[in-house]
Amino acid sequence: MLSTPISLPTVFVGAAIIFLFALALYPSSLLRWFQRKRYQYEVTFSLYMLTPTEKFIFNSILFLFLAMVSIAVALYLPRHVRIIAHRAYYYVSGDLVKNGTTSAVLGTTAEILTPTTVAEAIGSA
Structure with missing residues (x-):
């Protein structure tokens, strides 16, 4: 035992x-x-x-490419989607004040923009 x-x-x-x-x-x-x-x-x-070295090179290039694409998607896609959503909102409602991108470009935050003030803002730019 x-x-x-x-x-x-x-x-x-x-x-x-x-x-x-x-x-x-x-x-x-x-x-x-x-x-x-x-x-x-x-x-x-x-x-x-392929030989193991060639497989390693191919897989490394593929991994680096997919990593760069995923990083680019993570960094730039949310902003791009937000811009597209603001544009879609503008096309549906026609309101420039609530559109964050247009109001930031024109420098207005609170007042309601009429067609004449928009033309003046574009003309003065």
């Missing part, structure tokens, strides 16, 4: 190792789904016939 008792953390570590080993032998459906998606990615972009 064992002379020293086995501690509880040792049992948990042993169980975790056995669990990970079982996962490696019998992949779950989620792991198989990821493997299938990786295979589809490599077949779609013909990466299966």
